[in-house]
Structures are given as C-alpha cells and as structure tokens.
Amino acid sequence: MKNSKILLFVKHFFSIKTMIFVLLFSASAKAQIQKVEPPFWYAGMKNPEVQIMFYGKNIAQYEASVSNNVAIKNVEKTENPNYLFVTIDTKDVKASELVFSFKTKNKVAFTQKYTLKERRANSANRKSYDASDVMYLIMPDRFANGNLKNDSNTSLTEKANRQDPSGRHGGDIEGIIKNLDYIASLGATTIWNTPLCEDNDKQHSYHTYGQSDVYKIDPRYGTNDDYARLAAEMHKKDMKLVMDYVTNHWGITHWMVKDLPTKSWLNQFENYTQTHHRREVLTDIHASKLDQEVCVDGWFVPSMPDLNLRNPIVAKYLTQNAIWWIEFADLDGFRVDTYNYSDATAMANWAKAVTTEYPNFNIVGEIWMHNQANLAYWQKDSKIGAIKNYNSNLPSVMDFTLHDQIGSAFNDDEANWDNGMTKFYNNFALDYLYPNPDNILVFAENHDTDRINHTYKYDFTKYKMVMTLLATVRGIPQLYYGSEIGMGGDKGKGGDAAIRQDFPGGWNGDTNNAFTAAGRTAEQAKFFDFTSKLFNWRKSNEAVHFGKMTHYIPENNTYIYFRYTDTKTVMVVFNNNTKEQIVKTNRFKENIKNFKSGKDILTGKTFDLATEITLEPKSAVVLELE
Structure with missing residues (x-):
C-alpha cells in the first residue's frame, strides 16, 4: 500500500513537471x-x-x-x-x-x-482596371466615419481630433463600405484609397504615407479583414479596389526602423540628406553621379526613411508584401507612390515580379514630372527607355502634363499661338511618346494638388469643361472625392488640410449630408447631377474607352476632337471663349463622314452637322453622331 502511494506521488510529480516544462517551452517559443x-x-x-x-x-x-x-x-x-x-x-x-x-x-x-x-480560383488571371473604368480617389480619414469605436486606438500615438484640420478625423473602411452605392451612382467603377496600413506618427498620421507596419491595416481604419471585406463588397457591385502602395519609404516609427535588420536596409548618408526632387537627373545623360545618388537615396522628408531596394532582402520583402496583399485582400490594382524616387532597376524587377504573378494586373506609378518624354520613359516598353537599355515594366503612369494644362487652360479667354485650348492639342500631339496612351491615368487634381474648384473659383461652367475633357480623352479618368459636389479648399492658405476636408454627411451630426439626393444643397446637386450623368454615360461608351482619337488644330479658342470605333463615333466640341462661337463643320468631314446630326449626351439636344454648330460661351458639348 505504501509503495503504491509512493509510485502515485512520483507519477503525479513527473506529470506536473512535464506540464510545467511544456508551458515554459511554449512561453519560450512565444517570446522568442x-x-x-x-x-x-x-x-x-x-x-x-x-x-x-x-x-x-x-x-x-x-x-x-x-x-x-x-x-x-x-x-x-x-x-x-x-x-x-x-x-x-x-x-x-x-x-x-x-x-x-x-x-x-x-x-x-x-x-x-x-x-x-x-x-482563390483563377487568382492569377484577375482582371484589373483599364480605360473602361473611372477611378475615385478617397482619403479614408476624411471621407466617412462608419465605426465610431475605432476613432482612436490605445496602441497608437495620435488620437482623433476633428477640431484639428491636420489631425485624425475618424473616417474609416466602414465609412467607405456604407457609401459604395453613392460612389457607384457617380459612375465610378474603381476606388483608389490613399494608404491604409498602420501609421504611428505623432501627428499628421491621417495621410498614412509614413507607414509603421505594412502587414497591418491601421486600427483606426479597421482591420485586415475589414479591408478584404471592402474588396468583397465592391466586387459584388462590379467595382474594383486599388491599393496605394509605397516602395520608396516607410515611416520613422516603423517597427523595423527601430531595430534595423541591417544598416543597408535604408539609404543613409553620413549626415541627413534629403532628396532634391530633381528627377530629371534619372534620365539625363549628362547628370553627375552625385546628383543621381541624392535623388534616389535621399530621404523624402526626415520622418520617412528611404528604403534601399538594391538590398536583395529588402527588394524581396517589398515584392512579397505587395503580392501578399493582392492575394489576401483580393485586390484589383496598385497605384504606387513616389515611384521613380526608388532605384530604377529594383523597381523594374518589383513591377515585373508582380505582373508575372498577375499578367493582367495594372499598376500606375506616380511620376510627378512635367514633360511627356520624362513621363513616357517610365511606361513599360518605352522606346525612350530603350535608349538607355531600360524597361520599367510599369504598365501605367499618371498624366501630370495634362494635369498641368487643365489647371490653367480654361482661364485663357483669348487664344494665341500656345495658350487656351492649344495647350491640350499640344499635350495630345505628343502621345506618340507613350507605348500605350490608353493606359495612363488622367486627372485634374488629387490629394497633393490644388482643388480644381478652388482653381477655377467655383465656376460651374469651367468645372463642366474640365470633367468633359477627362471623360472623353484617352486614358483612365480619376476623380477626387468631393469635387463632384463642389468641394474646394485653398491649399495656399490652409495647406494640405484645406484640400483634404471632411466629406459632408460622413459624420454623425453633420447638418449637410451630400451622400443623399435629399441631403444635398442646390449647389451640390448641380455639380453632382452633371458629373453623375456624364460618367454614367461614359461607362457604356466604347468609343471613349479604347476608340481612336482624331483632333483638329484649335481655332479661335475652340477645340474639336473625335473618339471612334468602327461602329460608334463621338464628337467633342469646346468653346473656351467668353462669347458665342459658330464652328463650320465642313472642316471635320474626315470624321463626320455621312453622319447628319449629333445628339448631346447631356441635354438631348440634336445638332445639325450639315454646315455649322453654334456654341455657347465657355461650354463643352459631347455629341453621339447619328
């Protein structure tokens, strides 16, 4: 009996000891x-x-x-x-x-x-965005607050403060999901959100370009699963989700920056060195090596450490991160921030790796430069790039030269050799430089630029001309949230916060809810109704998606171009004068051919094309030829 008790005690002792060992072992692994x-x-x-x-x-x-x-x-x-x-x-x-x-x-x-x-089934062959789409750009923190519980987070430094124009305001993924029908009603088919991954900067973290964890959605926006749910809800509505991806830099608070894997993970100089932003040096055959080095390796700002993509571990890390998000969230495309601030060869390899996994995947790079040669160099298969034996593998670029012209042309009331509508003619006359002009992003504004409504002093006639241009030229049109209801903002006085204001109706207690027809003011409705009608028409018109374009040299500050396929022709007519203009149609017989009339897609008015068209001052007309 005594021996049995001893054996039982020993067995029990060693069972406890084993359990303790297992617990300690597990804790050690977890901690390790x-x-x-x-x-x-x-x-x-x-x-x-x-x-x-x-x-x-x-x-x-x-x-x-x-x-x-x-x-x-x-x-x-x-x-x-x-x-x-x-x-x-x-x-x-x-x-x-x-x-x-x-x-x-x-x-x-x-x-x-x-x-x-x-x-997912057929994941590799997912369809991406293209010229049949309209992209809607959102700054999530300023769009709509769908979940009040995540406005602040105990693990992150900056807390919500809607009274601070540059603070966090509480907009989130849930707010976007709740307003997808609004975006779709505008005629938009694709959403580009500024970055959503965690940004733990002490202030100004709402723009999220200084990311502190690139595998984690910022908890103030939601969770990784919320992001995947956004894509799923969009796909139910035949909409596409584009991620704003950043390869050039992280935030100074990124957990890896605090404990670098290797010094060469970042580009570092003996003393802090900021990029000079003169990206012309990247294609300049006369550029000094010093200027090129400072451009690519210099930091964007002190709070954004510059990633060294020449380090193969870093390059692999970023490539896998991009692919991981595509698979996890079921993404439809990328927009890549500060694209040509990173090492050109490394970025070409990054783009090639992504598009090898997903052959139809579209990626548009932010190449903020002001002439077509410098832009076209960065598009995949560029003949300009080939001069330096370079192929970026980047499918699309942002058309900053067109943006530059949009910001002033409609204020040029009198024509001369190179102003007014000639600015657009000259812009498109250089399209031969692009390997694929149909696959470039066209826009009037974004989260970094002046608001178009402020630029044109809220002149609705000029707004209509801007949007008509975007809707009918080659490329993929991108709209910026809020402009479609007349939102503006003076960046010169209020800085970035002024052009990134809250969308009215996105927060509980907002007295003006522009997300609904009943909640819009008369002025907001005027902007919205025009924009919605124009871009919903565009959704079903193949001629302005991938049709050819023929344009005519502007005369008297009028500009006429045609978009056409074998079965459909659209005639677009601009009068940039402050007075009525009569345009003779015999000049355009090459494209009018046997068409007798054109129907204005917005008013339903029919124009006789036999001899002449009368145009109202500062107007644009889109005609489907019949």
Missing part, C-alpha cells in the same frame, strides 16, 4: 518569435520561393528546418541577431500547415507553425 512576415503564404504561386522573416531576441543563433519535405533554399543572417530570413521552395507543395523547428546544439528549442493557404 515576435513577428513572422509574411504571416502566411499561398500554395501554387508562379514563383514558388518565399522569403520568411522570423523576428525575435537573438533568433539568429538557431538553425532552422521545416516539415513536409519542404526545401530550404537559403538562410540569411544579418548583423542584427534578432532577424533570420529563411527562403523555402513551395513548388508542388499543397496548401497545408508547415512547422519550422529552431535548433541549438542539435536540440529543438522551439517550433513555429506556418500556413500555406489555398488561392
């Missing part, structure tokens, strides 16, 4: 690995190799192995012992749960599970 990125991956990718970053205190002292007969292709250790980069080959590996073991002295110290997930 603080982050794994990508947090999971997908089976069946065209590039089967995935670089997994394990982060934890002194993790580099361990040797890694992985289950399921998965091959480890490479293990990279840096001067920081808190990082271990393990590259595995997932070729022919099914969706499954892998287990990484970390050994020291041939003994397993801890393990880490890692999931390979199943991809």
Whole structure:
C-alpha cells in the first residue's frame, strides 16, 4: 500500500513537471518569435520561393528546418541577431500547415507553425482596371466615419481630433463600405484609397504615407479583414479596389526602423540628406553621379526613411508584401507612390515580379514630372527607355502634363499661338511618346494638388469643361472625392488640410449630408447631377474607352476632337471663349463622314452637322453622331 502511494506521488510529480516544462517551452517559443512576415503564404504561386522573416531576441543563433519535405533554399543572417530570413521552395507543395523547428546544439528549442493557404480560383488571371473604368480617389480619414469605436486606438500615438484640420478625423473602411452605392451612382467603377496600413506618427498620421507596419491595416481604419471585406463588397457591385502602395519609404516609427535588420536596409548618408526632387537627373545623360545618388537615396522628408531596394532582402520583402496583399485582400490594382524616387532597376524587377504573378494586373506609378518624354520613359516598353537599355515594366503612369494644362487652360479667354485650348492639342500631339496612351491615368487634381474648384473659383461652367475633357480623352479618368459636389479648399492658405476636408454627411451630426439626393444643397446637386450623368454615360461608351482619337488644330479658342470605333463615333466640341462661337463643320468631314446630326449626351439636344454648330460661351458639348 505504501509503495503504491509512493509510485502515485512520483507519477503525479513527473506529470506536473512535464506540464510545467511544456508551458515554459511554449512561453519560450512565444517570446522568442515576435513577428513572422509574411504571416502566411499561398500554395501554387508562379514563383514558388518565399522569403520568411522570423523576428525575435537573438533568433539568429538557431538553425532552422521545416516539415513536409519542404526545401530550404537559403538562410540569411544579418548583423542584427534578432532577424533570420529563411527562403523555402513551395513548388508542388499543397496548401497545408508547415512547422519550422529552431535548433541549438542539435536540440529543438522551439517550433513555429506556418500556413500555406489555398488561392482563390483563377487568382492569377484577375482582371484589373483599364480605360473602361473611372477611378475615385478617397482619403479614408476624411471621407466617412462608419465605426465610431475605432476613432482612436490605445496602441497608437495620435488620437482623433476633428477640431484639428491636420489631425485624425475618424473616417474609416466602414465609412467607405456604407457609401459604395453613392460612389457607384457617380459612375465610378474603381476606388483608389490613399494608404491604409498602420501609421504611428505623432501627428499628421491621417495621410498614412509614413507607414509603421505594412502587414497591418491601421486600427483606426479597421482591420485586415475589414479591408478584404471592402474588396468583397465592391466586387459584388462590379467595382474594383486599388491599393496605394509605397516602395520608396516607410515611416520613422516603423517597427523595423527601430531595430534595423541591417544598416543597408535604408539609404543613409553620413549626415541627413534629403532628396532634391530633381528627377530629371534619372534620365539625363549628362547628370553627375552625385546628383543621381541624392535623388534616389535621399530621404523624402526626415520622418520617412528611404528604403534601399538594391538590398536583395529588402527588394524581396517589398515584392512579397505587395503580392501578399493582392492575394489576401483580393485586390484589383496598385497605384504606387513616389515611384521613380526608388532605384530604377529594383523597381523594374518589383513591377515585373508582380505582373508575372498577375499578367493582367495594372499598376500606375506616380511620376510627378512635367514633360511627356520624362513621363513616357517610365511606361513599360518605352522606346525612350530603350535608349538607355531600360524597361520599367510599369504598365501605367499618371498624366501630370495634362494635369498641368487643365489647371490653367480654361482661364485663357483669348487664344494665341500656345495658350487656351492649344495647350491640350499640344499635350495630345505628343502621345506618340507613350507605348500605350490608353493606359495612363488622367486627372485634374488629387490629394497633393490644388482643388480644381478652388482653381477655377467655383465656376460651374469651367468645372463642366474640365470633367468633359477627362471623360472623353484617352486614358483612365480619376476623380477626387468631393469635387463632384463642389468641394474646394485653398491649399495656399490652409495647406494640405484645406484640400483634404471632411466629406459632408460622413459624420454623425453633420447638418449637410451630400451622400443623399435629399441631403444635398442646390449647389451640390448641380455639380453632382452633371458629373453623375456624364460618367454614367461614359461607362457604356466604347468609343471613349479604347476608340481612336482624331483632333483638329484649335481655332479661335475652340477645340474639336473625335473618339471612334468602327461602329460608334463621338464628337467633342469646346468653346473656351467668353462669347458665342459658330464652328463650320465642313472642316471635320474626315470624321463626320455621312453622319447628319449629333445628339448631346447631356441635354438631348440634336445638332445639325450639315454646315455649322453654334456654341455657347465657355461650354463643352459631347455629341453621339447619328
């Protein structure tokens, strides 16, 4: 009996000891690995190799192995012992749960599970945005507050303060989801949000270009699952979601910047050096190496450390992050911020890697330059780039030269050799420089520029001319939230906050709700109704999507061009004068052909094309020829 009690005690003692050991072992493993990125991956990718970053205190002292007969292709250790980069080959590996073991002295110290997930059906061949779409640009913090509970977050420094024009106001993903019908009613088919990943800057974090975690949606906007839900809800409405991706820099508060994997993760000079923004040096055959280096390697601003994409680990990290978001959130495209501030070769490789995985995926780069040669150089298959043996692999660029002309042309009341409507003629006359002019983003304004309504002093006639141009020229039109209800803002006096004001009706207690027809003022309705009718017409007109364009040299500050296919012709007529103009039609017989009349798509008025057209002062007319 006594011996039985002793045996029972020993058994019980060792069971407790085993449990304690297991608990300590688990706690040790949990403490050892603080982050794994990508947090999971997908089976069946065209590039089967995935670089997994394990982060934890002194993790580099361990040797890694992985289950399921998965091959480890490479293990990279840096001067920081808190990082271990393990590259595995997932070729022919099914969706499954892998287990990484970390050994020291041939003994397993801890393990880490890692999931390979199943991809969505036909994920690789997803359709992206193109010239049949209209893109609507939103600054999420300023659009609509759909979830009052996430306005501030205890883990993040800046709290909501709607009284501060440059503070966080509480707009979020839920607010966008709740107003998708409004955006669709405008005729927009695609949404580009400024970045949504976490930005833990002490102030001005609402714009989110100084990201502190690129695998995590900022909790003040919502969760990663909320972001995926936004895409899902948009897809139900045949809409597309574009992510604003940043390759050039992170925020100074990014968790990796606080504990750099390696000094070469960032571009650093002996003393702080800021880019000079003169990106002409990147294509200039006479440029000094110093000027080129400062342009690419200099920091954008002190709060945005410059990423060194020449470091292959960094380049792989950013490539995988981009692909991870496409798969996870089911994205339809990218807009890439400050595109040509990064190393050109590294960016070409990044774009190639993304479009190899997704052959139809569109990416538009922010190339903020002011002549067509410098813009066209950066579009995929550019003959200008070929002069320097360079191909960016970037499908699309933003048409900043057209933006420049839109900002002044409609104020040129009297014509001369190169002002007024000639500005547009000259702009499009250089389209031969672009490898694909149909696939460039055309816009009058965005979150960094002057508001078009402020530029034109809220003149509705000029607003109509601007929007008519965007709706009917080649390329992908992009609208900026709020302009369609007459929103403006003086950037010269109020800075960026002035052009990023809250959308009326997006917050509880707003007395004006412009999201609904009943809630709009008469002035807001005037802007909205015109914009909605114009861009909803555009949705179904193939001639202005991918049709050819023929334009005629402007005369007397009038400008006429045609968009046409084999079956449909659209005639667009601008009168930029302050007086009525009569335009003789025999000059345009090349395109009018046997058409007898044209119907104004906005008013329904029919114009006889036999001899002449009478145009009202400061007006634009879009005619479907009959």
